[in-house]
């Protein structure tokens with residue numbers, strides 16, 4: 253074994269080009285060469301591992317070679333290092349064009365699979381009231397979607413897979429050679445060339461061209477997945493590097509992977525989820541959930557996300573069972589695996605590759621669900637509690653098609669139509685006429701019941717894709733959302749207001765407007781002015797005299813509770829959105845599953861805000877509704893009633909159980925519960941007080 257030391261002299265250290273030169277030089281010699289910097293060690297043949305040394309100027313390296321040509325190799329490398337890799341003349345700039353978007357190829361090789369993996373259960377937060385089953389469709393994070401499947405147990409398919417990988421390596425090498433040949437005509441040629449060289453060398457890097465093949469042979473997994481696993485490891489190492497330049501090189505490796513994946517896909521388009529499938533993804537946005545439903549997908553599992561996220565809310569209202577915040581689902585499931593989703597109860601579970609016993613257990617409930625007939629219950633007049641108090645139960649909807657569910661469930665009205673869903677999944681906002689048709693249709697279907705139209709609540713996890721600025725701003729719950737977004741885009745807002753007023757003109761006072769996320773009287777004043785302008789425009793342009801519609805404010809920002817009196821001057825009603833009130837009061841992002849335990853609606857601060865809100869509404873003589881997700885939880889109904897709410901709006905599927913709790917309860921007896929829960933110092937104490945009261949009520 254030969255060992256020598258050297259100090260890096262060139263100013264930018266062992267960056268991409270020198271690392272590439274060193275790896276090439278090492279490959280000329282018949283021996284194994286390891287380079288060390290401190291405790292880090294690199295294979296001299298691997299550009300990726302050389303970069304991970306993060307060897308800047310003046311770094312001391314140890315070169316150790318073992319084998320036939322060890323001496324010559326060490327001498328060669330010492331010379332290269334001492335000469336500073338001829339680095340001064342060359343500029344490095346990571347400007348190589350990014351790889352094209354990578355189409356995903358999905359294959360199901362069920363018949364030729366390796367022995368079936370055992371059943372696995374993944375737990376998370378359940379969304380929905382019923383279990384479902386279907387085949388897994390894996391959607392990998394990010395744009396580079398990577399197909400994942402197992403090969404048959406024998407050697408033949410693994411060898412074929414390695415040949416496919418080899419052919420992709422050849423194709424990408426040829427592609428880069430062609431690019432290199434053209435590079436001198438491109439702007440910035442001098443900067444681009446070294447990066448083409450780097451990519452070209454990464455393709456020969458054992459980490460990228462050899463190790464994945466080993467995984468294919470040993471673990472019988474497809475080549476794309478084997479490559480991705482390798483790249484994930486390298487990328488994770490790069491992410492830990494503090495030096496920004498070296499950290500960025502992790503992206504080069506991703507680009508190389510993307511090119512290889514594109515080559516392996518043979519230019520095929522990504523597979524679309526199909527009817528009957530269950531999507532397994534890191535995350536899904538609400539718009540994707542709508543699309544998946546349209547395609548007939550049965551449910552989904554996401555590794556991230558909370559039960560209060562809009563993704564969960566949309567799934568609930570579409571009747572699409574889901575498990576969110578199910579960490580580990582992507583690693584556990586493979587395309588084509590059978591999956592049962594059971595979102596019910598405290599321990600919502602996804603059963604991947606269920607065994608016979610699990611299938612038997614669920615067969616009954618899956619069949620029973622199909623057979624359950626839907627009974628129509630008449631609604632409109634509220635329901636009476638045992639002691640004769642009237643409580644109104646309404647429903648939340650996102651799509652016009654849900655009005656039917658509300659009527660069948662016996663709702664007293666549509667307490668919240670989240671109109672922003674009309675704006676998702678499209679390139680441009682719906683024009684006024686289109687919106688008018690939709691709103692009129694909702695009012696017609698709901699007749700004779702009232703409908704509360706919440707104005708556009710885009711922002712946070714509901715991004716207006718037609719708006720480039722909004723796309724760039726991304727998902728920020730504290731950002732340009734809801735009424736703020738509308739006031740910043742008055743033309744868009746006016747279109748909606750005119751469409752609503754036109755629809756209301758035909759509905760004899762059944763339409764109401766609700767404003768989301770109001771936090772100050774100034775916002776309300778500007779909205780009232782815009783509403784007046786919209787009425788003026790209709791009078792001038794359409795000769796339409798529209799009366800001022802009932803206007804309401806959502807109470808979902810803590811500040812709004814304290815200015816309800818000022819709001820009340822312009823308003824006819826209030827509606828409390830606890831999903832956001834919890835998020836903004838407790839500083840907990842409602843979409844972050846890691847914080848889900850902190851988002852406790854029984855936190856004393858929330859209960860005090862709710863009690864103040866009902867008090868303020870009563871003093872102002874305005875009705876107040878609770879329309880957050882907790883309104884549909886029968887376990888919380890008594891607490892909500894004790895806090896003074898007599899109008900609750902929820903998902904249609906939750907109405908029957910809440911109705912049962914209300915009609916069986918004695919509301920007069922809840923005054924003591926109110927005192928106790930408002931005196932309770934913790935959510936646990938609130939729960940205990942409620943349990944106690946419930947037991948007494950039942951005696």
Ligand code: PEP
Pocket residue numbers: 565668670709808828829830831832833879880881
């Ligand atoms: C809420 O915040 O409670 C609410 C009903 O509105 P959304 O869930 O649409 O934000």
Ligand code: MG
Pocket residue numbers: 768808829831832
């Ligand atoms: Mg809200």
